Amino acid sequence: MSRILVTSALPYINGIKHLGNLVGSQLPSDAYARFMRARGNEVMFICATDEHGTPAELAAAKAGKPVADFCEDMWQVQKDIADGFRLSFDFFGRSSSERNRDLTQHLAGKLAENGLIEEVSEKQVYSHADGRYLPDRYIEGTCPNCGSENARGDQCENCTKQLDPTDLINPRSAISGSTDLEVRETKHLYLKQSKMRDKLDKWIDSQKGWPILTTSIAKKWLHDGDGLRDRGITRDLDWGVPVQYDGAPWTGMEGKVFYVWFDAPIEYIAATAEWADANGLDDAAWESWWREDKGADDVKYVQFMGKDNVPFHTLSFPSTLMGSGEPWKLVDYIKSYNWLTYEGGKFSTSQGRGVFMNQALEIMPSDYWRWWLLSNAPESSDSDFTWASFQGGVNKDLADVLGNFVSRVTKFCRSKFGEVVPEGGAYGKAEAAVVAEIGKRLTAYQDHMEAIEIRKATAELRAIWVAGNEYLQATAPWSVYKTDPDAAAAMVRFALNLIPLYAVLSEPFIPDASAKMLVSMGAEGAAWPTDLSAALEALPAGHAFTVPDVLFAKITDDRRVELEEQFAGQG
């Protein structure tokens, strides 16, 4: 048994996320966490909302709410959706928590003690009309390069040229449109990541088997140009972790907060502390997951995220933890995902294109989404969501292969023997062959899950389901029953026993259906099999069960067309 710490990238607070965000971190991390728990490991699975930064303030303003209230409301919305998708977080925290404020300030203080924080004076654009400093991308104007009138302060989308806000001709605020802008001198703290470069480089080199996507992005940042650059970790905002606090070694930082990307990953730790608080545990409980001097030395820590998050998790966050000089647990494996596209294009919040998490739950059960998304996870490259593919995957895999298997076995038994596991006959060669086949598949399935090769794992799981149908077809108990009811009884008994096995093995992907299967078979306590033969005799003759309702209703062509139209968007 191992102790495994799993974190999913934190969803940003400003709105409801779409399916691409779900499949890029929360869903695979959940399947992994569930699998690891099922195998008997001690798992701590953490997620939280990422609440700070300019977009949150603007979203709150748009909603006409104080930002703290807005975040509290949105946290609840996201929490409910996470529950709807059966995301089994041990704790779903908030980066605006007191725990995170304290920890962020603490780590910043340590970094300062170790000479890794530098005060830099820089020029920032201030908008009088908006009453705030504007991040580069919130300034728009005419591109000096191509003349496009909608260039942003960080880059012109038309000609892709990198820009500085001061390069723009006729700059205006993207928020209010105001041209009443002023360049002000303002001081900020920088994290001297450049001093950490060699250490980070060695650390990354020492990691085995990280996805290419993860290491190549990290290496690029480490070695591109002059190498890893220092990074500003404070902002002129109201909403965030204050830079000023008791004993802070900085003056002149009043009214500033830490940059959201500095405090967000720290929330992984803080959320674990929030978990301890919520469960009435002391600090030792969460420290045993995060402090190598307090029990975390045997923890395996796995992070899940979309590829956009990789630089922060491979470089910035490790810089923070290493630079503190304290024995914080560093990540052992970073699983990163590509993007999910929608019907060949991008998901678009502004154009209402694609499916968002709340909508998804309104139209289909979570198991359907979990299965399709995970069996098509963008692991090696971007993958495309289409309604046709979704319909095909759900109908074929879930309804036909698994659902119908359960249905045909239980209904056949009911009609010939009643709703009890039948007595008589004995397992023979055919059953041994299935045990051998499933045993081989199960090993492959487990290996793929250990390696976090989710798509491959789902393919093996599916093959395990198929083995049940093959068995029935080969042995044909409906025909054997006519001449040898005892032999047929043994076949049915074996097939019925496959159902709780399938339920247990499928739980990481389709927890609701899995639970239904166990309940209908009266096998709620079924555990992950260590001995397959024994597991397939777990339901003894005479054990009562109930024929379950249809586990997965199919998606009709009409419904699919309807959904295609409903989600086509305006764009």
Place this chain on the structure above:
RNA sequence: GGGCCUGUAGCUCAGUUGGUUAGAGCAGAGCGCUCAUAACGCUUUUGUCGCAGGUUCGAGUCCUGCCGGGCCUACCA
């Protein structure tokens, strides 16, 4: 501009350190079964492995160039 990823059957993808007739699922075709959500099983068609060179006894796998798709490029998160 630079960097990374990617291009394998109609579709979605596997193909380990280069090694015998290139695989799976879906879709198509045929057969079988009739317990079941017209479900299941078996058999089966299709590939100049993006293009052009090169290395090698041998390349989908390595090298070079080109073409196509995607992503990143540090103040959105």
